[in-house]
Amino acid sequence: MKRLTITMLFASTLLFAGAKKGEKLFKAYCWGCHHQTAEAFGPSFRSIANQRDKETIMAMMTDPEATAKALGYKRNSMPAFDDLTPAQMESLADYIMTFKDKK
Numbered sequence: 001m002k003r004l005t006i007t008m009l010f011a012s013t014l015l016f017a018g019a020k021k022g023e024k025l026f027k028a029y030c031w032g033c034h035h036q037t038a039e040a041f042g043p044s045f046r047s048i049a050n051q052r053d054k055e056t057i058m059a060m061m062t063d064p065e066a067t068a069k070a071l072g073y074k075r076n077s078m079p080a081f082d083d084l085t086p087a088q089m090e091s092l093a094d095y096i097m098t099f100k101d102k103k
C-alpha cells in the first residue's frame with residue numbers, strides 16, 4: 001500500500017513536471033519583459049500562444065534576431081537564451097502554450 005502511494009506520487013509529479021518547470025523558468029528568465037496575460041515590454045504569453053506554435057516560440061529563444069524579423073518586427077529587443085538547454089526551452093514553450101484560449 002505504501003509502495004503504491006509512492007508510485008502514484010512519483011507518476012503525478014512527472015506529469016506536472018513539464019509545465020511546472022516552465023513556470024519556474026519563465027519567472028527567472030522572461031518575466032522582466034513578458035507577463036502571462038498582460039502586455040509588458042514584450043507581448044503577453046496569452047497573445048503569443050494564440051498566434052504562434054511551439055516551434056516559433058523555441059526559435060525565438062535560440063535566434064530572436066532572425067525570428068523577430070520573420071514575424072514582422074522592425075527590430076529585435078529580445079536577447080538570445082543560449083544558456084537554456086533544449087529541454088528547458090521545451091518546458092517554457094509548453095508553459096506558454098497553456099495560455100492559449102480554449103475555442
Ligand code: HEC
Pocket residue numbers: 026029030031032033034041042043047048051052056057060061064068071073075076077078079081092
Ligand atoms: C529584455 C526583455 C525580454 C526578455 C527577458 C524576454 N523577451 Fe521575449 N520579447 C521581448 C520583446 C521586446 C519582444 C517583441 C519582439 C522583439 O523585440 O524581438 C519579444 C518577443 C517574444 C516572442 C515572439 C512574440 C510574438 O510576436 O509571438 C516570444 C515567443 C518570446 N518573446 C518569448 C520569450 C521567452 C520564452 C522568454 C524567456 C526565456 C523571453 N521572451 C524573454 C522582450 C523580452
